[in-house]
Amino acid sequence: MLDHTPAHAGGRDGAAMTSAPAVAITHDFMEIYGGAERVTQELASAFPGAPLTAVLGRRSVAARMGVADRFTSVLPPRELLLRGYRVLAPALPAVVHHHRLDDADVVLSSSYAFAHLFETRNDAPQVCYCHSPLRFAWSMTEHYEDEKAAGSKLTRTAFRAMAAHNRRVDYRGAQHVHTYLTQSPYVAGQIEEFYGRRALVVGAPVDCSHFTPSGTAPEDYWLICGRLVEPYKRVTLALEAFRDLPGERLVIAGDGPAMAELQAKAPPNVTFLGHLEDDAVVKAMQNCKATIFPSRDDFGLIPVEVAACGRPVLAYGDGGALHTVVPGLTGEHFHEQTAGALLDALRAFDPGAYDPAAIRAHALKWDRAPFTARVQAVVAAVAAGTAIDEAAVTLS
Incomplete structure (x- = not known):
């Protein structure tokens, strides 16, 4: 079992947790509906009363995820920002740090960039479902440099400095996460390599009642x-x-x-x-x-x-x-x-x-049902300040 008992174990008032924990969900960028948004949608479904805060996101994407009534975009969802937010990467950690969330028992972040940097006013412990450590700063720096900064030596130097800055900020933020969850042994290895943290592999949710065979012969494409x-x-x-x-x-x-x-x-x-x-x-x-x-x-x-x-x-x-x-x-x-x-x-x-x-x-x-049960069990344990049953929540 993992035992990461926080200083305020037992919830916001230090008492034993006797009801469903108050959860705050965070996400990175919801400019279009993709794989990370599908996962976050399942997390939001697992905790139907939890507010969802994104660094930046479209109201239309939130509606597709079924969270429009509890969704906040920290940055205004203007089209210019939605198209060009990647150039703001050096400043976005500061934006997130300055946006304190309301009190909660647990923060549940769905992060591949900055969502794990959110904090609550009462410094609630965080469970981070990490899709990947920040790619341009860690695992794909050379690819992004060749694609985005190939114009001159000066632009390459600036890009490398930006990536190094974001690595430092990202690493510090990772040390404040209470428990890491992820979808595959591959990402768990990255989390250990880059952050020095251990992650539980809980898988990723797929709605196997929706994605089903047609029962007919495939077409030719x-x-x-x-x-x-x-x-x-x-x-x-x-x-x-x-x-x-x-x-x-x-x-x-x-x-x-x-x-x-x-x-x-x-x-x-x-x-x-x-x-x-x-x-x-x-x-x-x-x-x-x-x-x-x-x-x-x-x-x-x-x-x-x-x-x-x-x-x-x-x-x-x-x-x-x-x-x-x-x-x-x-x-x-x-x-x-x-x-x-x-x-x-x-x-x-x-x-x-x-x-x-x-x-x-x-x-x-x-399938989505066992995934949801695994995440709920981890969040409940962290909120209550009890040990996590690793065998029960790890995907075999």
């Missing part, structure tokens, strides 16, 4: 689904590969800041669907012959959602996909993050070689 953010998602690799596969069709479902750039690069056999509502996303997954997942994600909900629909996945063999995609059972890995390696893997991949029932059975371990 490959699918990429998700937020279009480069260089992180590496959709460009697929565009280059499909340029050499004119007889194959690729459908890309999703939106994001890189969409216009990707459309300009795309060969004629690639179709962009843009943003899709939930039912249309499920239909696209059900009907594809296979889904391509070219990024190194810390977890990646898409491979599990596709698996719940009974369809195989061809994924880059790193990060969370090492745990969510099982070669020979639910799909395959390609092992170099290049267009050539993806092209070779596509030519060798037989989507009909996988059993849809076996693929779905693998996905069920991430």
